[in-house]
Amino acid sequence: MASLSPPLCNTGWKAPDFDLPGTDGRRHSLASAAGPQGLLVMFICNHCPYVQAVIYRIIRDVNALKPLGVGAVAIMSNDTTDYPEDSWENMVRLARDLDFPFPYLLDSDQSVAHAYGAVCTPDFFGFNGDLALQYRGRLDASRKETAPAGARRDLFEAMRQVALTGQGPAVQLPSIGCSIKWAGK
Template sequence: MALEKPPVCDFGWTAPTFELPGTDGKTHALETLRGPQGTLLIFICNHCPYVLAVVDRIVRDAKDLQSLGVGVAAICSNDAEAYPADSFDNMARFATEHGFTFPYLHDESQEVARAYGAACTPDFFGFNADLALQYRGRLDASRAEPATGARRDLYEAMSEVAETGRGPAQQIPSMGCSIKWKDTA
């Protein structure tokens, strides 16, 4: 389990387009996922202890952001052959068990993760209505357990993006396990 931190937000960077299969049996394109007030893409997986510690808060914040007009999707890009817990069937179970209100997409080729520069799970990419990057920070200030009164960094940042089109200037990177890349040899 390699610990990774993604780079800071590259404000204005445009979201690369993609089409990926979802655990809901549909194929989803970036254009159909985007919300009128912004779009949040979350790179996660099923087995990462960092994701497991915060998945219920991710679902809570996603639902709250969807009510503000932010489109949300999660993407699993891990090598499912080397990490069977991240297989498509297990992704479907994971989404159901945790009550996902958003599509959970399978990036089997890992092309989407590479195009986005995803570094860890969880890794959050928050875009404004024009699909310009405005947030690449953490979920919140707590780790495994919610700290009393912990600031909801992701929710507050994406609420600001939904309202103004701009994310906060100060962002604290997410932290998690590295993406499990396929061997290229």
């Protein structure tokens, strides 16, 4: 399982819209997910060891960003035929068991992942209140193993800055993770 890193932030790029089913039984769009000060769009999945290493930190950081006016949504775009651990039923179970504080959405035709240029799980896109990209970087120094407890919270600090100023940090370290599992590949 090779790891990939996404390209660095294309600052100012506008968030593509989406309309996807969530594990909560509702449909979610860009407008319904965005907070007044920004939006964090996360491409994750159930089976990836990089996601598993940080999922509790993702939950922690999303909860900490909510009072700052930053909305969040997680999108699962993997091919579920070849990766049954990422099936709808398993998505519902994971979101329920971990009490996700964000909608967990299924991108079954992978069109949203393509529109965003997502390449790995996890892949984080941090937008300001105008839905212009300000952050595309890592959560923290975690890899397949969780980083030490005192590790710098790169994503949280960047999105806090976005919420307060509308702009992301000049220096951003790319995320790393498993490749998106594209259908037919």
